[in-house]
Amino acid sequence: MAKKGYGLLIDYEYCTGCYSCEVACKNELKLPHGKWGIKLLEERPWKINDEKWEWNYIPVPTALCNLCEDRVAEGKQPACVLHCLGQAMEYGPVEELAKKMAEKGTKVAMFVP
Amino acid sequence: MEKEWKKQNPDGSYTVRTCGWSPPGDHPVGCGMKLTIKDGRLIKVEGDPEHPITQGRLCIRCLTLPEYVHHPQRIIYPMKRVGKRGEDKWQRISWDEAMDTIVEKINYYKENHGSESIIVFGGTGREACLYYYPLGFASIGTPNVCYPQSGWSCYGPRCAITDYILGAGYPEIDFAGHFPDRYEHSEWKVPEYIMLWGKEPLKSNPDGFFGHSIIDMMKRGSKIIMVDPRINWLCTRAEHVLQLRPGSDTALAMGLLHVIINEELYDKEFVENWCYGFEEFKERVQEYPPEKVAEITWVPKEKIIEVARVFAKAKPASLGWGLAVDQNPNGVHLGHALLALVALTGNIDVPGGITIGPPAALMGKWRMETRTNLPEELWEKRIGAKQWPAVSTALATTHPDETLDTLETGKPYKLRMGWFNSSNFISPTNSAQPDRWYRALQSLEFCVVQDLFMTPTAMAFADIFLPLPTFAEHDGVVLTHYGRNAIFAGAMNKALEVGECKSDIEVCIELGKRLYPEIWPWNSAAEFFSDQLKPELGFDFDELREKGLYQPGYTYKKYENGLLRFDGEPGFNTVTGKVELYSTLFEAWGDDPLPYHEEPPYSPYSTPDLAKEYPLVLTTGARYYTSFHSEHRQVPTLRAITPDPLVEINPDTAEELGIKEGDWVIIENMFGKARFKAQVTPTINPKVVHAAHGWWFPEKDAEEPNLFGVWESNINTLMPHKHIGKLGFGDTFKSIICRVRKAED
Ligand code: SF4
Ligand code: SF4
Ligand code: SF4
Numbered sequence: 001m002a003k004k005g006y007g008l009l010i011d012y013e014y015c016t017g018c019y020s021c022e023v024a025c026k027n028e029l030k031l032p033h034g035k036w037g038i039k040l041l042e043e044r045p046w047k048i049n050d051e052k053w054e055w056n057y058i059p060v061p062t063a064l065c066n067l068c069e070d071r072v073a074e075g076k077q078p079a080c081v082l083h084c085l086g087q088a089m090e091y092g093p094v095e096e097l098a099k100k101m102a103e104k105g106t107k108v109a110m111f112v113p
Numbered sequence: 114m115e116k117e118w119k120k121q122n123p124d125g126s127y128t129v130r131t132c133g134w135s136p137p138g139d140h141p142v143g144c145g146m147k148l149t150i151k152d153g154r155l156i157k158v159e160g161d162p163e164h165p166i167t168q169g170r171l172c173i174r175c176l177t178l179p180e181y182v183h184h185p186q187r188i189i190y191p192m193k194r195v196g197k198r199g200e201d202k203w204q205r206i207s208w209d210e211a212m213d214t215i216v217e218k219i220n221y222y223k224e225n226h227g228s229e230s231i232i233v234f235g236g237t238g239r240e241a242c243l244y245y246y247p248l249g250f251a252s253i254g255t256p257n258v259c260y261p262q263s264g265w266s267c268y269g270p271r272c273a274i275t276d277y278i279l280g281a282g283y284p285e286i287d288f289a290g291h292f293p294d295r296y297e298h299s300e301w302k303v304p305e306y307i308m309l310w311g312k313e314p315l316k317s318n319p320d321g322f323f324g325h326s327i328i329d330m331m332k333r334g335s336k337i338i339m340v341d342p343r344i345n346w347l348c349t350r351a352e353h354v355l356q357l358r359p360g361s362d363t364a365l366a367m368g369l370l371h372v373i374i375n376e377e378l379y380d381k382e383f384v385e386n387w388c389y390g391f392e393e394f395k396e397r398v399q400e401y402p403p404e405k406v407a408e409i410t411w412v413p414k415e416k417i418i419e420v421a422r423v424f425a426k427a428k429p430a431s432l433g434w435g436l437a438v439d440q441n442p443n444g445v446h447l448g449h450a451l452l453a454l455v456a457l458t459g460n461i462d463v464p465g466g467i468t469i470g471p472p473a474a475l476m477g478k479w480r481m482e483t484r485t486n487l488p489e490e491l492w493e494k495r496i497g498a499k500q501w502p503a504v505s506t507a508l509a510t511t512h513p514d515e516t517l518d519t520l521e522t523g524k525p526y527k528l529r530m531g532w533f534n535s536s537n538f539i540s541p542t543n544s545a546q547p548d549r550w551y552r553a554l555q556s557l558e559f560c561v562v563q564d565l566f567m568t569p570t571a572m573a574f575a576d577i578f579l580p581l582p583t584f585a586e587h588d589g590v591v592l593t594h595y596g597r598n599a600i601f602a603g604a605m606n607k608a609l610e611v612g613e614c615k616s617d618i619e620v621c622i623e624l625g626k627r628l629y630p631e632i633w634p635w636n637s638a639a640e641f642f643s644d645q646l647k648p649e650l651g652f653d654f655d656e657l658r659e660k661g662l663y664q665p666g667y668t669y670k671k672y673e674n675g676l677l678r679f680d681g682e683p684g685f686n687t688v689t690g691k692v693e694l695y696s697t698l699f700e701a702w703g704d705d706p707l708p709y710h711e712e713p714p715y716s717p718y719s720t721p722d723l724a725k726e727y728p729l730v731l732t733t734g735a736r737y738y739t740s741f742h743s744e745h746r747q748v749p750t751l752r753a754i755t756p757d758p759l760v761e762i763n764p765d766t767a768e769e770l771g772i773k774e775g776d777w778v779i780i781e782n783m784f785g786k787a788r789f790k791a792q793v794t795p796t797i798n799p800k801v802v803h804a805a806h807g808w809w810f811p812e813k814d815a816e817e818p819n820l821f822g823v824w825e826s827n828i829n830t831l832m833p834h835k836h837i838g839k840l841g842f843g844d845t846f847k848s849i850i851c852r853v854r855k856a857e858d
Binding site for chain 2: 013014016017018019020022023024026027033044045046047052053054055057077079082083084085086087
């Protein structure tokens with residue numbers, strides 16, 4: 001069971017859409033093809049105005065995510081967090097992550113799977 | 114890092130620390146990871162948080178390494194062909210039999226037709242890049258080593274331009290990679306702006322630059338300027354984007370320089386002391402006022418002026434130049450202009466600017482020496498070397514386009530034996546007109562292929578197939594930037610053995626021992642690497658394993674202290690001793706000494722009549738996280754993410770052509786055609802399409818004429834042969850014309 005009161009922070013300003021979270025998680029949970037512990041979603045690119053674009057990736061943990069309870073118990077980072085190329089994920093207690101979200105201010109989300 | 118690099122685990126498995134390179138994967142990035150082996154199988158790949166560059170991060174090509182290593186289609190024993198060429202009929206043989214056959218053939222061709230009748234082909238990026246030259250020169254004894262991309266258009270041109278203009282090793286964005294304390298290093302500065310020109314490093318991890326370092330620096334305050342014909346994801350996080358017409362790059366660079374010089378935003382001290390030919394250069398940029406450049410490049414005039422100003426005023430600013438510099442017949446002039454841009458803004462060899470390597474490559478001495486195995490008269494026979502001095506002075510290969518001509522005509526002599534090392538180039542990876550190469554290569558009487566899978570190229574030509582190990586299966590040293598501006602040297606440690614594979618250097622040694630035993634004294638890869646490391650760095654391979662990796666550090670402003678020249682004088686290692694804004698060598702070789710814009714050979718402006726029939730500009734080769742060139746198409750997890758070859762097409766253009774998202778379409782032009790799936794996206798200009806490279810289909814019929822469907826989505830069939838620049842570099846991969854229509858089926 002995922003540790004209660006803990007979550008994953010996603011800084012989607014810097015999520016580069018690399019899929020490392022998805023694949024690292026699949027390896028960790030030993031999931032077959034077609035099942036995910038976290039799934040990368042894409043908000044496909046569109047133009048806000050002449051200069052600016054919106055294009056976001058955001059990985060969404062599924063019901064299979066147990067917040068890497070075994071790894072965390074061993075003092076390691078969750079597999080998705082460790083391998084994340086954008087270093088755009090963080091694991092921690094919800095209150096702490098909420099504080100970090102407020103500090104960052106933009107393009108940040110939290111999941112409590 | 115802790116000393117212990119191999120650990121026994123309680124469950125009977127063991128874990129080996131290593132730095133990744135290839136095969137499979139990419140350029141020498143050397144990401145840190147731990148490989149866990151149980152019962153002879155790689156069961157786990159985990160990023161190493163202690164690695165100073167990657168800090169645990171890994172891309173999905175390494176995260177899926179077990180699928181690659183234990184893939185049922187992998188060839189893990191030496192094979193000999195028992196059917197006709199193109200038939201999928203093979204027989205497993207021993208290494209001894211393979212080597213005996215090869216040595217007998219080599220000796221036969223040498224005696225009857227001369228050593229030059231043998232040619233070695235090499236691919237790009239893989240570890241083989243360091244060893245296919247010694248394989249040719251010192252193990253086989255031929256002067257003909259070939260990288261078969263038209264105009265040598267990958268990395269080589271940028272290295273050559275840097276040699277001639279800066280007299281230094283490869284220029285790289287300073288991301289504090291040389292220092293163990295990284296971004297905390299006291300001398301290092303955060304670049305205020307980083308300009309990425311025809312380069313998307315997040316996906317490509319070019320030459321040893323860990324691409325997501327860009328994100329590290331953005332988090333520390335760097336702003337990004339993207340120069341790219343496509344809006345990629347990084348463009349949406351950039352401060353400025355110059356979305357230029359493919360192939361118009363040199364005009365744009367000169368336009369930026371026009372603003373910087375005329376508004377006197379350049380570093381006067383640096384220009385005065387360290388640049389040659391400023392007055393002539395200043396005169397030349399007058400031909401590129403922003404309004405004219407805007408017309409040529411489709412980039413608004415105001416944007417050109419604004420970006421020129423912010424880049425020049427930023428202290429420091431950095432620039433990463435990409436493959437778009439190489440894959441352009443006008444690319445030498447682009448590279449020249451971009452080096453002038455960083456020089457004039459005072460960003461060369463300064464903290465947070467551009468780092469440059471010393472004139473001699475790290476661990477490069479041995480590679481240079483292997484060439485002395487060839488007598489002068491034999492070296493003189495290197496194909497295309499005399500005709501193309503700007504290519505052959507910097508690169509120890511044949512000229513690629515001349516090589517195809519030689520294969521087709523038998524002139525100046527007939528090539529008879531081929532050796533393909535990690536190069537699957539009838540797939541749309543690097544050759545222009547791969548169908549023409551395919552026909553021409555039929556004339557080779559005997560071929561050896563070194564690879565990991567039966568590729569279309571191997572199926573078509575191999576008489577003997579020698580299996581390569583992945584980086585998890587052999588000892589080696591990862592040298593970022595191939596040693597030309599090494600951020601670090603990393604230990605690649607063998608974690609397991611699969612079948613009977615031998616690495617590039619092991620094959621060099623084994624073959625070398627039979628043909629030239631005096632120059633191949635080593636008995637193992639580890640022994641070889643110790644001999645390379647010890648004299649230069651003072652430690653052997655076992656010590657490198659214990660260190661994990663070695664960062665050499667970095668000295669800024671080497672030109673002030675005589676560290677860039679072999680003679681120890683201050684300045685740059687060029688003819689004039691300065692950064693050559695006016696190139697004495699280009700002039701000597703018959704080209705313009707100053708940069709100029711030239712239209713691509715086929716464009717709406719250079720061939721307006723043809724463009725009526727082929728109204729779209731085609732650019733190719735953007736990277737995906739799921740593959741490295743033609744690799745990885747058989748890895749299930751990766752293929753599920755990118756199942757099909759995609760062409761990006763603007764919604765307006767798609768509507769006009771009756772094409773919907775996911776439709777199969779035909780892209781065609783005067784030279785060839787290819788089948789792609791439409792990805793309808795506003796990120797591409799309505800007059801431009803982008804098609805992916807590297808596609809073949811390992812799941813399809815292996816035999817001739819199908820060859821794993823290699824001709825179906827082969828975008829390089831649309832690229833003409835020998836449309837190269839005046840100095841012999843460049844091709845049309847980034848800019849040609851085409852039309853697109855819906856496929857019938
Ligand atoms: S925390 Fe663990 S289980 Fe949850 S998504 Fe990340 S890797 Fe998967
Ligand atoms: S690993 Fe990180 S950067 Fe990559 S897709 Fe997942 S969240 Fe985004
Ligand atoms: S860049 Fe990717 S493929 Fe290359 S070594 Fe690093 S993780 Fe592996």
